[in-house]
Amino acid sequence: MTLKEIAREAGVSISTVSRVINKNSTNVASKEVQDRIWEIVRRTGYTPNATARSLKTGAAKAADSPTRSIACLYARAEDSNSDLFFSTLARSIEKEAFKHNYVLKYSFTGIDIHHPNTFRLITDNHVDGVVVLGRCDKQTLSFLKKYFNCVAYTGLNLLEAKYDQVICDGYQASLAAMNTLLGLGHTRIGFIGETQFEDRYTGYCAALSAHNLRPAKSYIVNVPLSSE
Structure with missing residues (x-):
């Protein structure tokens, strides 16, 4: 998958795809267009060529690095698609992960952990770690410990768990x-x-x-x- 192919499938220009993927600003395209582009990125597992990127940025290391993947848990949201606050955070996470050759493979909510399909989603789609948005209860923490080796949490309150945490005081x-x-x-x-x-x-x-x-x-x- 190339930028040109993503652009063709999304129905936008190559420059629009490039801006959405590589720029931190949320004003590069409409939310609908950005969602469409990132859906294609997730589905295809697209990552930029590390050699081309190093030539563009002047980085010394030009060797391709392996593509890795992460998941995102909306711990306090009922719907990962309609929650504006957490979906905005997730978009920033997806962009930052992309810069480091990681793909956000899938997202799920705290409610989803009670659904059998979620277990199949996790077991059938191995990821290198999960980013947790929002405070978790003990049941969710046990779930994370069982299914994920690496967990990073961000929220308003400190969790009583030995995870990397980014919190607002x-x-x-x-x-x-x-x-x-x-x-x-x-x-x-x-x-x-x-x-x-x-x-x-x-x-x-x-x-x-x-x-x-x-x-x-x-x-x-x-x-x-x-x-x-």
């Missing part, structure tokens, strides 16, 4: 926001979001406690995390 972010409001003299501060095992809620409570204030139940609304 929700605790410090919440603490900073609360301290700003408290410093301005506000004391009746509400919290809307998840409250169980959530670092941002912990930061909210810690800031109140540091100012000798107690969280008022009437100011707190427990709302499950959603991209909607």
